[in-house]
Amino acid sequence: xxxxxxxxxxxxxxxxxxxxxxxxxxxxxxxxxxxxxxxxxxxxxxxxxxxxxxxxxxxxxxxxxxxxxxxxxxxxxxxxxxxxxxxxxxxxxxxxxxxxxxxxxxxxxxxxx
Amino acid sequence: xxxxxxxxxxxxxxxxxxxxxxxxxxxxxxxxxxxxxxxxxxxxxxxxxxxxxxxxxxxxxxxxxxxxxxxxxxxxxxxxxxxxxxxxxxxxxxxxxxxxxxxxxxxxxxxx
Numbered sequence: 001x002x003x004x005x006x007x008x009x010x011x012x013x014x015x016x017x018x019x020x021x022x023x024x025x026x027x028x029x030x031x032x033x034x035x036x037x038x039x040x041x042x043x044x045x046x047x048x049x050x051x052x053x054x055x056x057x058x059x060x061x062x063x064x065x066x067x068x069x070x071x072x073x074x075x076x077x078x079x080x081x082x083x084x085x086x087x088x089x090x091x092x093x094x095x096x097x098x099x100x101x102x103x104x105x106x107x108x109x110x111x112x113x
Numbered sequence: 114x115x116x117x118x119x120x121x122x123x124x125x126x127x128x129x130x131x132x133x134x135x136x137x138x139x140x141x142x143x144x145x146x147x148x149x150x151x152x153x154x155x156x157x158x159x160x161x162x163x164x165x166x167x168x169x170x171x172x173x174x175x176x177x178x179x180x181x182x183x184x185x186x187x188x189x190x191x192x193x194x195x196x197x198x199x200x201x202x203x204x205x206x207x208x209x210x211x212x213x214x215x216x217x218x219x220x221x222x223x224x225x
Contacts, residue, residue, distance in 0.1 A: 004155075043219050047215060047216075091155050100146050104155055105153075105154060106153075106155050
């Protein structure tokens with residue numbers, strides 16, 4: 001079974017609008033972490049936001065927020081006020097315990113002027 | 114620059130040759146990870162170190178792959194007898210325990 005599922009291979013959004021990128025996960029661990037990374041065409045992976053399984057509040061970092069629904073095992077990324085520079089691949093990832101990250105297959109976001 | 118660095122950024126090699134990549138993590142990070150990313154996919158875990166100890170290896174890491182982190186600082190990833198299927202981006206990341214991982218720019222390997 002897939003550990004991390006990103007069902008949207010590609011998304012379009014108009015500049016200045018908000019967009020939600022979906023992520024569902026599968027784990028039997030009680031302690032885990034959820035991450036979102038951005039990968040522009042240059043190839044580097046840029047850390048955006050983190051949510052711990054025990055965190056009661058949804059994580060926010062500037063224009064990024066993570067909509068964490070533990071019972072549904074979803075960790076969607078919300079980008080508010082999209083900018084042209086937000087066009088990139090976005091990866092959801094999970095860390096179970098002290099292990100390395102497991103990544104989803106990514107969503108390509110294109111911001112249109 | 115205090116980020117994760119990788120060298121080389123690009124490597125083209127002929128099938129059957131050996132290649133070695135280097136990763137220099139953020140200096141205060143004791144954990145170092147190697148991932149492989151093929152086109153259109155997310156990164157896949159290969160191996161990780163805590164200080165100089167290699168704590169986990171993925172099944173993706175065949176006998177032709179070896180990784181070291183001799184002094185708990187930089188790490189090397191060697192691929193022996195390269196195959197065309199080894200063509201990928203090799204990413205290195207570092208972290209403090211239970212904190213986010215910071216990635217380097219990657220080494221893109223092309224095996225011809």
